[in-house]
Amino acid sequence: MKKLAFLGLGAAALALSACGGSNEADTLNAEDAQNMESEALNNLAAEAANAELEALGNQAQQLEAENAADTNAAEVVDNSVTSPSEVEDDVQGM
Secondary structure, three states: OHHHHHHHHHHHHHHHHHHOOOHHHHHHHHHHHHHHHHHHHHHHHHHHHHHHHHHHHHHHHHHHHHHHHHHHHHHHHHHHOOOHHHHHHHHHOO
16 A cells, blocks of 8 residues: 555646646747748848849840851851742843
């Protein structure tokens, strides 16, 4: 019987000691952790946005370079095409 009473008092003491702690420290630590997590997420989002802007800038430069190359190629093709009047003159001369 003494062992059972000792076991009951020990269990009650453990239960009460678990509930009697200060929750303020836990709450503050949780808030600090949440703030650190939100700062980390904000930093990651900013880095991703900067990387996206850089990628779009590179893509725009590539498109401009391709457009300039296509324009130069079109000018070369236009200069080498025989005009219709020359073709008509050749046909009439036959």
